[in-house]
Amino acid sequence: MKSLTFSVLRHLSSNEFSSGEAIARQLGVSRGSVWQALQDLDQHGIQIFRLAGRGYRLAETVQWLNRDEIHAALGDNIRLIQLEVVDIADSSNSILMQKAALGAAHGSCLAVELQTHGRGRRGRTWHTSLGGSLTFSLLWRFSQGASFLSGLSLAVGVALMRALEQAGIRDTYLKWPNDVLHQQQKLAGILIELQGDMLGPSAAVIGIGLNLKLAAPARANIDQAATDIASIQTNLPNRNHLLALILKHLGDVLLQFEAEGFGKLREEWRRHHFYQDKPVCMLLPDGSTHHGIVTGVAEDGALLVRGADGERRFTSGEISMRSDA
Template identity: 40%
Template sequence: MTPLQYTLLQLLADGRFHSGEQMACHAGVTRAAVWKALQGLRAYGIDMHAVSGRGYSLVNGFELLDTNAIVGAMSSATRSALHSLTLLPTVDSTNAWLMRQGEEGGTTACVAEHQTAGRGRRGRRWCSPFGSNLYLSLRCRFDEGMGRLAGLSLAVAIAVVRTLHEMDVKGVGVKWPNDIYWQERKLGGILLEIAGESAGPCSVVVGIGLNVAMPRMEGEMIDQPWTDLASIRPGLSRNQLAGRMLHHLLEVMAEFKCHGLALFEQEWREVDWLYGKPLRLLQPDGEVNGIGRGIAPDGSLLVEVSGKLQRHTFGEVSVRLQDASA
């Protein structure tokens, strides 16, 4: 998306009609440049009304992200813990963008309106239409090495659940290790990426994607049952959601550094989507069938197989319900 297109979207986000002349004056360009930029927005799934004598307005209005609104939704303590927040109109991936940045000596975050190469676990494509969902990443430093990070993705999932509960979204579950579910349908996901030394300082980038108001056309490309917050709790503000998500995420990261996964075990048990369910575990060396029995202290999945408990780590296994293929 070009800077001109984003400037025009910021103007149109109020839901009113704006003439080509007004927009050209506001952006400091010609009316022809405005018309061309507006036509290009269709590639992002953004449609407009064009009415003679009135100008242009968005067919489906939406709330653009705003750094001041996001930071304003955080507490003073979590605001002070965040070194910087970057808002990008479009990016390949918020995780990848943060991974490319140099060490700034503090915790940094990035949100985007659109991702061209959003990624889920195992490199799967993450559906990332413009202005519809939440694409948020946070980069933190851990000084005690990668060995202390076992179970961090589960703690991050608790931060997501806390945020959704605070916003009155009930019935949320977590599918080990990183998927957010609501009533058997996927609502979001988590992706952790780590760089650094195994026994020394390392940086962790935590990426969170949540479906807020997924366009139906984009949703048809998703290969599993899904839902969005607009269907569950209409009217939620993306800025409020982003701000509170950062707030809870920063709190959880600080708690994890001090106490590890043990602090979150009770909360995990309450939202464990796999517990007690018949599971199919797909591994490089074959398939295992069993019953979900929670997590071990290190965050690995416990599965009861023929009356005995087995541990499985997320790097080696994909988990399915026995009666589902997704």
């Protein structure tokens, strides 16, 4: 999507129609350029209402990310975060990984209005719609090696749960190792990518996607059960305030993780785990399955499952409720 397309978007309202001629005059471009920008919106699944003689308007209001508003909401935590907000990117994680390799500062955060090729766990695509989600990545540098970071995705899950609870978003749970659920449907996901040596130092790029209000095209492209905050409650939180709240809790948890590891956060994570003490089926990367009862997680974040052959540790695999339970 071109920069002009976003300029046109920001001139459109969900309440009043704007003519193409008026938009062109305000932006200092040709009427043809505006028409091309509107075609670009169609290709990205952004719904625009058109009415002959009146012009164009957005199908729904967009609450734009605002760096100054996020900074104000961060308060004292602003010292931990160096925030950049961009209109469009293929993947916030991919961009921040590149910047990390070039020496980007600790605490660098990239928030994206519209992500076109977001990535999830196991190669899945993270689908978003304009204004309907929070998609951002945070770079955190550690003096410890990459081997120390094995429980990091679970620690980030704890931070997300704290933020959602403080925002008044109830009945959410964690799913090992890196999802947030509501009624067994995915509300948010975590993707962590590492750089550095096993012995240190190392860096983690922490990507988070949170569904606020999924548009129909985005929902249709998702290949798993998914939900959004709009399906949980009537009033949607302010995107800027919610992002700041998540970043606050992320900063607190990451400082604790850096000092103490995942061990001190393990019991809090366990309380939020949807599958705790439940019969599950583990689908392993080699295609085999293992049945048992979830007993918890180890200090390194490994899932503990007690089966017929005793308790086993899992560091990879897909967890689901056992169908014969």
